[in-house]
Amino acid sequence: MPTTQPDATTAAEQASALKRAEVLVEALPYIRRFQDQLLVVKLGGAAMDEGTARDTVLQDLVLLRFVGLRPVLVHGGGKEITALAGALGLETQFVDGLRVTDDKTMEVAKMVLTGKINPDLVGAIHRLGGNAMGLSGEDGPSILVRRQRGPNGEDLGRVGEVQEVNAEPVLAITERGMIPVVASVGLGYDGLSYNVNADTVAAALAKELHAGKLLLLTDVPGVRDGQGQFQSRLTVDQAEALCREGVASDGMIPKLKAACVAARAGVTVHIVDGRQPHSILLELLTEAGVGTMIDAWAADG
Numbered sequence: 001m002p003t004t005q006p007d008a009t010t011a012a013e014q015a016s017a018l019k020r021a022e023v024l025v026e027a028l029p030y031i032r033r034f035q036d037q038l039l040v041v042k043l044g045g046a047a048m049d050e051g052t053a054r055d056t057v058l059q060d061l062v063l064l065r066f067v068g069l070r071p072v073l074v075h076g077g078g079k080e081i082t083a084l085a086g087a088l089g090l091e092t093q094f095v096d097g098l099r100v101t102d103d104k105t106m107e108v109a110k111m112v113l114t115g116k117i118n119p120d121l122v123g124a125i126h127r128l129g130g131n132a133m134g135l136s137g138e139d140g141p142s143i144l145v146r147r148q149r150g151p152n153g154e155d156l157g158r159v160g161e162v163q164e165v166n167a168e169p170v171l172a173i174t175e176r177g178m179i180p181v182v183a184s185v186g187l188g189y190d191g192l193s194y195n196v197n198a199d200t201v202a203a204a205l206a207k208e209l210h211a212g213k214l215l216l217l218t219d220v221p222g223v224r225d226g227q228g229q230f231q232s233r234l235t236v237d238q239a240e241a242l243c244r245e246g247v248a249s250d251g252m253i254p255k256l257k258a259a260c261v262a263a264r265a266g267v268t269v270h271i272v273d274g275r276q277p278h279s280i281l282l283e284l285l286t287e288a289g290v291g292t293m294i295d296a297w298a299a300d301g
Contacts, residue, residue, distance in 0.1 A: 002258070007124070017298035026287070030286075037069055039213045041071050042073075044217060045077065046074060051265070061073060062130035062179075070293055075113075075121060075184065076184050077113050077117045078142065078251075081113075082210055084112055090102075090105055095150040095151075095156060096151050097197070097252070098148070098149060099195060099252045100195060101194075103160045106194070113183040114136050118135075118181055119134060122134045133173045133179075134182075137179065137184065138184040138193055143160075143196060143201060143204065144188075145188055145189075146188065147160065158193070162196060163189075165208035169204065199216055200254060200257065200294070201241055202214060206269075207265040209289035213268050214270070218255065224290035233294075235294075236260050236264060243256050253279065260294065268294075270284075272291035273290065
C-alpha cells in the first residue's frame with residue numbers, strides 16, 4: 001500500500017507552532033528575571049499615531065502584566081498638540097526639542113493629553129484584555145515641577161522641569177493589578193499646570209520607582225553616532241557627548257538626556273523603534289534585542 005504522506009498544510013502549521021514554542025522557551029529566563037519588576041514605557045512618535053503600531057505596543061504591555069511584570073505607561077502627544085494648535089491659529093516653536101508653551105498652548109496640551117489621548121489609551125488597553133487607569137502628573141500630585149528655561153536662557157513659557165516625584169498614586173494602581181497610564185502634565189509650585197517632556201517624566205518616574213527597565217519608544221530604530229552608524233549599546237558618557245557635540249538633534253536630545261538621568265540612577269534604558277511589531281517583547285525577552293541600550297554600568301565609563 002502507498003505510504004501516507006503528511007499534509008503539507010499540517011506540516012507547516014506544526015512547524016509554526018514549534019517556532020512559537022521555541023520563542024516562549026527563549027523568553028522564559030527573561031520573564032523569570034524580570035518577575036514583579038516595575039517597567040516604565042514611554043510611548044511616543046509614530047508608534048502612538050498609527051493605530052496598529054500603538055495597539056501592538058499595548059498588547060505587549062498587557063502580556064507583560066499577565067506574566068508578572070508591572071508596566072507603567074507614560075505618554076506625550078506632540079503631533080496632536082501641534083495639529084490642534086495649528087487649527088486654532090497658534091504658532092508652534094521648539095527649543096532643543098522642547099515645545100515653547102504659552103498659556104493658550106498649555107490649554108491645548110491639557111485638552112489633548114488628559115482629555116483625549118489618555119482616555120483613548122486606557123480604553124484600548126481594556127479592549128485588548130488588560131486593566132488600566134489614567135492619571136496625569138497633576139493627580140496626587142505625582143509630578144511637581146518648576147518653570148524651565150532653554151539652554152541659553154530662553155523663555156519657554158509653561159514648560160516644566162521635574163523637581164519631585166510622588167510615586168504613591170502610580171504604585172497604588174500597579175498594586176491593584178492595573179497598568180497606570182500617565183499623561184505628561186506636571187503641577188508647578190505656583191499651582192499652575194505645566195507641559196513636561198514625556199521622556200523626562202518617564203525617566204523621573206523610573207528613577208523614583210527604582211524600575212528595572214525604562215523603554216523610550218520612538219519612530220527611529222535607535223541611536224546613531226556622528227558617522228551615522230547604529231549603536232546597539234552606549235555608555236552614559238557617550239550618550240551625553242552626542243548631545244554636547246551636536247550629533248543628537250530635535251527630539252533625540254531630551255530623549256538621551258532623560259536616558260542618562262535614569263541610567264545614572266541604576267535603571268537600564270532602551271531606546272526602541274515602537275513602529276516595529278512587538279518591539280518591547282523583542283527587546284526585553286530575546287537575546288538579540290532591537291534597539292539601543294544605555295546601561296547603568298556606563299556611568300563608570
